[in-house]
Amino acid sequence: MINRLCIIGVGLIGGSLARALRAKNACKTVIGCGRSESHLQRAIDLGVIDEYTTDVVEAVKGADMIVLSVPLRAMQSLFEKIDSVIDDGVVITDVGSAKSSVELAARKGLKQSLSQFVPGHPIAGTEKSGVDASFADLFKDRKIILTPLEENSQADIQRVTSMWEETGANVQCMSVTHHDEVLAATSHLPHVLAFGLVDTLSQMSDSDEIFQYAAGGFRDFTRIASSDPVMWRDICVENSDAIIKIMDMYIKDLEALKQLIVSADLDSIEKLFARAKAIRDAYTQST
């Protein structure tokens, strides 16, 4: 049971975590913190949090669990602000989508309380953002990846694990590097490709008309291009090594596929598509 949960950044993820834990009576009080009073008031009106403050130092006072749910490039200054006011026994975690970046920020910003920070990343979300988009079941049957620091105690890792398990999620540990490579491939690259596709089409001379003739496949394919631009800008820059590596691989493969089309190599195109379909179908059946 969490006594006082402090969520810094009450948006889709932070808000959904609060909703899930409240629904399970797994925390007594939730305090929200952010920059916008109107957003925080909205979170109160929706019953997602009990109290709010825009002052980070104020927010963490008395909390036994602190969750940072802000864009990656906002992490370090948060760590610096809260470091000296974190009591022993408090656990800090985050939900950032690139973990090397967060670990580096923590090592820079958390001098006294580094060992109390257990990095985490829920593999869940929608293209929507903000507390209005949050819902209690967001993490149900989803994976949560923790990338613990060598300084973490098993007890603190267990407290973060238990919190996420209350939401119905499955918690797993992984190395930071492996996390960042896997997520670059399955999440960061698709987002870059979707933002990029919409942008490319928007620059065509007849772009207004083009979007009129887009059907359901296009709608699904580009749904993630409605995601938050600042969050995704930060992910691109903060996981750039892994993202650039997978972009290079993908562009090279796309050039090769283009050559198959140029040379009308029916057999090779069909084999590639059939292979991709088999994998995609198998993936669907397993999820």
Add this chain to the structure above:
Amino acid sequence: MINRLCIIGVGLIGGSLARALRAKNACKTVIGCGRSESHLQRAIDLGVIDEYTTDVVEAVKGADMIVLSVPLRAMQSLFEKIDSVIDDGVVITDVGSAKSSVELAARKGLKQSLSQFVPGHPIAGTEKSGVDASFADLFKDRKIILTPLEENSQADIQRVTSMWEETGANVQCMSVTHHDEVLAATSHLPHVLAFGLVDTLSQMSDSDEIFQYAAGGFRDFTRIASSDPVMWRDICVENSDAIIKIMDMYIKDLEALKQLIVSADLDSIEKLFARAKAIRDAYTQST
């Protein structure tokens, strides 16, 4: 009212058209034609068609409306087979996704009955294929693009238009070249990108694990990679000019976006993502 509708290729599109027209009592009899007796029997069992034959010449006998719903590269031989047995007053249409290709096939294959062929393309579909995936509402509120030949009579164009309007679709006419460019951008390119992404990831050393950590965004983004490989192979080869052109544009833009990430150009990345999000959000609201 169609007296005898002949559907050659009773899959997702052909089957859904039959279901929609039967639901509106807009045709008396539906005869299905294809290569697989078991698939055609299944279409009978599902109540999608009334009769079937695997003999194309037999199938078109007595029909007043013939719909070709087969992969693009199967069109020309069909045209050749049916050309001499088409009576006056019969209208032929198709549902092919690339219209220059179909027009060329028709001009090669239809010597006597060319003027009776009105090319068409429903902008509707799912990633599934086969008659089991067909449903009567597939075309409701969707667009149907016709690319009439200069040889077509207004009366024949109107008969194809009326047929599609019975399904709840909106029918529009467009030039062949424009159709092929628009569809290359909004449909063919996304399919190529999705097939390509699944294939790229499947070749990574830890691919099994990678797909385990894919979340909802990935699922939506790659849904169209479950589409029929032969149909999409044909589209790539039969609309290769437009597809190669848009692939070149996209790869160039993707390289430029990669450079923004390499140089950590936060402002430009955020602007690009925000622009794409605004367009994608506007598109969603309009559909």
